[in-house]
Amino acid sequence: MATRIGMEVSIAAAEAVKQANVDIIAAYPITPQTHIVEHLSELVNNGELDAEFVPVESEHSAMSVCSGSSAVGARTFTCTSSQGLALMSEIVYAVSSLRLPMLMILANRSLNSPLSIWNDHSDVMSIRDCGWIQLFVDNGQEVYDHVFIGFRVAEDRNVLTPFIINLDGFVLTHVIEPIEMLDQKVVDRYLPPYQPLYRLHPDHPVSMGCFGPPVLFTEAKKAQDEAMNKTMPYIIQGWQEFGDLTGRYYHPVETHETEEAKIIVVTQGSLGETASIAIDTMREEDEPVGLVKIRLWRPFPFEEFEEAVKGAELLVVMDRAISYGGPGGPLAGEIRSALYHQERHPRVVNFIIGLGGRDVAPDDFAQMVQQAKARPGEWYEIYGVRE
Amino acid sequence: MDTYLDRLGVYAARLVPQKEYLVPGHRACQGCAEVLALRLVAKVLGRNNIIASATGCMEIVSSPLPLTSWDVPWIHVAFENTAAVASGIEAGLKALMRKGRLPKQKITVMGMAGDGGTSDIGVQALSGAMERGHNFVYVCFDNEAYMNTGIQRSSATPFGASTTTSPAGKVVPGQTTWKKNMPEICAAHNIPYVATACPSYPFDLMEKVKKAADIEGPAYIHILSVCPTGWRLAPELAIHAGRLAVETGVFPLYEVERGKYKLSVDLPELRPVEEYLKIQGRFRHLTPELIDKIQQRVQEEYTKLKKKVQMTNEG
Ligand SMILES: Cc1ncc(C[n+]2csc(CCOP(=O)(O)OP(=O)(O)O)c2C)c(N)n1
Ligand code: SF4
Numbered sequence: 254m255a256t257r258i259g260m261e262v263s264i265a266a267a268e269a270v271k272q273a274n275v276d277i278i279a280a281y282p283i284t285p286q287t288h289i290v291e292h293l294s295e296l297v298n299n300g301e302l303d304a305e306f307v308p309v310e311s312e313h314s315a316m317s318v319c320s321g322s323s324a325v326g327a328r329t330f331t332c333t334s335s336q337g338l339a340l341m342s343e344i345v346y347a348v349s350s351l352r353l354p355m356l357m358i359l360a361n362r363s364l365n366s367p368l369s370i371w372n373d374h375s376d377v378m379s380i381r382d383c384g385w386i387q388l389f390v391d392n393g394q395e396v397y398d399h400v401f402i403g404f405r406v407a408e409d410r411n412v413l414t415p416f417i418i419n420l421d422g423f424v425l426t427h428v429i430e431p432i433e434m435l436d437q438k439v440v441d442r443y444l445p446p447y448q449p450l451y452r453l454h455p456d457h458p459v460s461m462g463c464f465g466p467p468v469l470f471t472e473a474k475k476a477q478d479e480a481m482n483k484t485m486p487y488i489i490q491g492w493q494e495f496g497d498l499t500g501r502y503y504h505p506v507e508t509h510e511t512e513e514a515k516i517i518v519v520t521q522g523s524l525g526e527t528a529s530i531a532i533d534t535m536r537e538e539d540e541p542v543g544l545v546k547i548r549l550w551r552p553f554p555f556e557e558f559e560e561a562v563k564g565a566e567l568l569v570v571m572d573r574a575i576s577y578g579g580p581g582g583p584l585a586g587e588i589r590s591a592l593y594h595q596e597r598h599p600r601v602v603n604f605i606i607g608l609g610g611r612d613v614a615p616d617d618f619a620q621m622v623q624q625a626k627a628r629p630g631e632w633y634e635i636y637g638v639r640e
Numbered sequence: 641m642d643t644y645l646d647r648l649g650v651y652a653a654r655l656v657p658q659k660e661y662l663v664p665g666h667r668a669c670q671g672c673a674e675v676l677a678l679r680l681v682a683k684v685l686g687r688n689n690i691i692a693s694a695t696g697c698m699e700i701v702s703s704p705l706p707l708t709s710w711d712v713p714w715i716h717v718a719f720e721n722t723a724a725v726a727s728g729i730e731a732g733l734k735a736l737m738r739k740g741r742l743p744k745q746k747i748t749v750m751g752m753a754g755d756g757g758t759s760d761i762g763v764q765a766l767s768g769a770m771e772r773g774h775n776f777v778y779v780c781f782d783n784e785a786y787m788n789t790g791i792q793r794s795s796a797t798p799f800g801a802s803t804t805t806s807p808a809g810k811v812v813p814g815q816t817t818w819k820k821n822m823p824e825i826c827a828a829h830n831i832p833y834v835a836t837a838c839p840s841y842p843f844d845l846m847e848k849v850k851k852a853a854d855i856e857g858p859a860y861i862h863i864l865s866v867c868p869t870g871w872r873l874a875p876e877l878a879i880h881a882g883r884l885a886v887e888t889g890v891f892p893l894y895e896v897e898r899g900k901y902k903l904s905v906d907l908p909e910l911r912p913v914e915e916y917l918k919i920q921g922r923f924r925h926l927t928p929e930l931i932d933k934i935q936q937r938v939q940e941e942y943t944k945l946k947k948k949v950q951m952t953n954e955g
């Protein structure tokens with residue numbers, strides 16, 4: 254039966270990867286992702302996980318090893334953060350175009366410079382358009398669960414798209430939380446071994462990664478875009494079946510106190526947990542505020558989002574990354590364009606917060622909501638800057 | 641000691657496998673010795689082979705969608721990561737066979753790249769893969785420049801050669817550095833097999849590929865691949881130029897098997913390098929002094945190599 258134990262979130266993630274019975278792990282150390290792969294290499298070297306652990310010489314090679322192993326049909330895992338993601342990004346784009354399923358856990362951390370090992374979302378936002386399914390989790394249980402969900406969806410023959418789980422560095426990776434582990438039998442039922450549609454094997458030679466002349470390139474890209482949009486029902490199905498087995502149901506967009514809410518705070522990742530505390534306090538003070546957490550980032554859940562913010566007059570959107578010289582943070586930009594077709598859409602105010610590990614407390618949310626109410630129009634602001 | 645000519649007698653054309661795995665219809669230039677070398681390598685590695693290819697001439701000429709020249713499984717991911725992709729293929733197959741999800745069978749894994757993809761941008765991934773000891777064959781097709789992007793210099797471009805980024809100018813006469821010694825760099829990784837080859841010596845090349853495939857662990861073959869386009873050479877001279885490279889000592893053929901050096905063609909006397917240089921447009925501007933300088937260097941390197949043969953075979 255399922256048991257609940259206190260565990261560091263990174264260790265829980267690694268335990269899930271073990272239970273998913275991966276065949277290959279390739280990774281290169283970078284804080285705050287390290288505990289995940291350290292634990293995995295221990296599991297491999299102790300014979301608790303039958304997998305090849307390939308200790309590569311760089312993240313670029315980690316992702317390249319993953320491309321080769323996924324291409325031969327092996328269940329493939331990697332993990333990185335920040336500069337590591339930036340270094341591997343060339344190949345991150347290549348594997349999704351090659352339709353090679355794999356799972357990557359991204360322990361989110363800011364990008365240089367100044368050098369910071371702490372959390373924000375500037376790393377993942379730099380590869381927003383990389384063609385992977387991408388989602389955010391709020392806590393350790395969600396990371397653990399999404400390892401199974403991620404592999405299951407990525408390897409589905411109707412999907413064949415790599416999958417990124419974003420979890421906030423340190424504030425999640427390094428904390429101890431109660432985790433309900435799944436019985437191995439449940440995992441095996443939910444996640445059968447990967448059956449590739451095409452694989453590199455001499456019995457059926459295929460060419461992968463050919464060169465695309467102009468007459469075909471656009472068509473290939475259109476097919477990729479359509480395939481990405483078609484992943485949505487399989488992601489939802491993956492969540493549904495996971496929920497039926499475990500009682501834990503997930504959704505593209507998750508809401509807290511949104512009924513009758515005139516003001517909605519929008520977050521991604523672990524900030525949602527802090528925000529919900531603030532929302533509860535504000536509700537007690539009769540502020541009509543609710544919370545919408547964007548779990549699924551790609552494909553973007555346009556319909557679900559619209560439904561979730563229906564009736565709101567003001568959206569207060571929290572970004573943990575800056576789009577320099579742009580119209581605000583990447584999440585706010587996305588949300589504005591998601592609502593653009595509506596005749597009357599809510600006012601969108603954007604705060605950029607929590608950069609490079611800057612703490613965000615419940616009180617900050619109350620303040621941001623007050624500021625957004627007080628000032629008219631649509632704008633963005635980097636919150637809490639000491640002048 | 642057997643010489644190349646002795647060994648030639650052992651072979652007859654009909655003993656060469658007829659089956660092509662790089663099938664006709666590719667788009668390489670006329671007289672391209674790089675594609676010839678690749679074809680020979682593919683013949684030897686045969687059916688049970690998976691190829692990871694770098695970006696470069698050989699990738700471009702063999703895989704324009706919707707066509708492919710490949711009758712074996714083949715993948716191209718990027719320019720600099722071939723050895724890492726091959727590492728993943730090898731490790732993936734190993735895990736799947738061990739776990740009983742693929743039938744056990746010997747499958748050779750080959751990584752292939754040009755001199756740029758090997759000795760410049762790809763050297764880190766290659767070094768990592770060799771150090772980790774993956775069981776694969778890595779083949780560098782060395783045409784001595786970045787041909788696919790238009791004849792720019794690489795670290796394997798020979799001293800004095802004119803390329804589009806080391807043009808023979810009024811002040812600087814072409815490439816100013818000596819060719820990076822990639823086979824030596826690989827040998828320094830203590831891998832079980834390193835060899836040089838050239839398609840002008842097809843049987844020698846094929847024998848080395850066979851050996852590399854049979855050896856457990858990383859094997860590296862550095863193949864001098866004459867490029868008529870980039871070397872400014874008539875297409876019909878490609879094979880001849882490869883022979884001159886060997887006979888002048890510019891590109892000696894040798895093997896390093898478990899640390900032991902062996903010359904494949906032991907030349908008591910080298911032909912003057914000028915014979916090799918003068919047939920190529922890329923060296924047209926060289927003065928007699930520069931040719932002398934090259935001659936000296938070639939002689940020194942050849943002597944060094946012979947010493948290594950001697951030293952590693954003593955006692
Ligand atoms: C990261 C990156 N930088 C640059 C390129 C452009 N590029 C493609 S092939 C190539 C040169 C290939 O030269 P080489 O490896 O010597 O092979 P050849 O074409 O000469 O056979 C370059 C520079 C690239 N594809 N990727
Ligand atoms: S440019 Fe040189 S190497 Fe490339 S296909 Fe033509 S002859 Fe061969």
